[in-house]
Amino acid sequence: MFNKIITITLNPSLDTTLWVDRFDLKEPVSAIREQIYPGGKSINVTRVLTALGIKSKALGFVGEQNITTFIQLLDQEEISYHFISVKGTIRxxxxxxxxxxxxxxxxxxxxxxxxxxxxxxxxxxESEIKDGDQVLLVFAGSLPKNVSKEQYKTLIQNLSDEGIQIAIDTDIFTEQDIKELKPYIMKPNEVELSHLAKTENMNEKATCEYAKKLSQYATHVLVSRGDEGLLYAGNNELIQCSVPEVEVKSTVGAGDTTLAGFIKALKEELPIANCVQFAAACGTASVLLEGTGVISLEAANEMINDIRVTKLS
Structure with a gap:
């Protein structure tokens, strides 16, 4: 297990959500409301973990030209971070x-x-890791310009070779990469899973079979399936969580919230079925929020009873 969580964001963002009351391709449209959030998949994981009461620290890069706004937003949410400043702007x-x-x-x-x-x-x-620390490193999101998949993979592999557990949520890698990296957790969505499988329009049976195949390389495989729920493969188990029909306000960050919920439950050493159920509850609670808002623990717990867990094998 792990007692320290560090999230790695190479390409963070400032996510601005604008609400408009009409659509017009000929004339300017004024926003009737707007909200800005600190973003990037791993940043979102840390934001959610923090809101759920789990300590996590965000590491990575920030652009020096607009760093002030980004840091202010993280400080408002009491996020722990240590970034390297580089030339340019946060996207x-x-x-x-x-x-x-x-x-x-x-x-x-x-x-x-x-x-x-x-x-x-x-x-x-490496400087964040002390003797006796059991660390989970979360690598999620896109790459900045000038960083190749091979460079990213080498960075992850170097740390994995030091005995650090790795979580991956990105569509950058191939199945062969996953086989070599052997992550502790991986969380593709259905589209990303089909890319890994080099196929399209996977049915439920194919999705289950391929998730089981990936679990030969990754300890825990979570597949986000939108309104079809959450699929888990690992430890010779296959678990499906069905989610209730809800009014979706935004799906942005829902996958990151799902991953954060799973990490929290794993850290608390809940039975794996309960970990998957809590992850699905977190992801479902997330889509009820506008923009890239962060769920509360209360919202996740209120959703749990509406998540149906089915053990497929």
Whole structure:
């Protein structure tokens, strides 16, 4: 198990959600409301863990030109962090909520990162780990410009080789990469799972079979399936959690919230079925929030009884 959680974000973001009351391609449309959040998948994991009462620290990079806003937002949520400042700006993403509730999302490119800075990040991670620490490192999200998949994989592999447990939530790697990295946790969604399987339109049986295959390489495999719920494969178990029909306000960050919920439950050494159930409850509670808002522990606990757990094997 683990007693320390560190999340790694190479490409953080400032996520701005804008609400509009009409859609017009010819004339400017004014936002009737807006909200800005600190973002990036691993940042979201730390935000949720913190809200759920679990200590976690965010490491990674930030662009020096707009770092002040980003740090202020993290401080408001009492997030623990240690970032390396690089030239450029933190990417600013925009989500536009239409009057009918549909979402239009634009993700911008961020800063560039050199190999020497990647090496500094590895040193920073290692300096956070003391003798006796059992650490879970969470690697999630996209890569900044100038960082290749191979560089990212090497960084993760170097740390894994030191006996550190790894969680991965990214669509960057192939099945062969997963086989070599042997993560403790991996959390693809259905689209990412099909990319890994190099196929399209996987049915439920194919999804289950491929999740079981990945569990040969990863200890815990979580597959987010939207309104179809959450699938778990690992330790020779296959578990499906069905979720209730709810009014979805935003799916942004729901997968990160699911992962954070699973990590919290694992850390508390709950039975695996309960870990999956709590993860599904967290993800479902998340879509009830606007923008990239963070759930509360109370909201997650209120949702648990509506999550049906089925052991498939």
């Amino acid at each position: 600013e993403n925009f989500s536009i909520v239409m009057p009918n509730g549909e979402l239009f999302k634009v993700n911008r490119a961020g800063f560039s990162v050199e190999q020497s800075v990647l090496d500094s990040l590895q040193s920073n991670i």
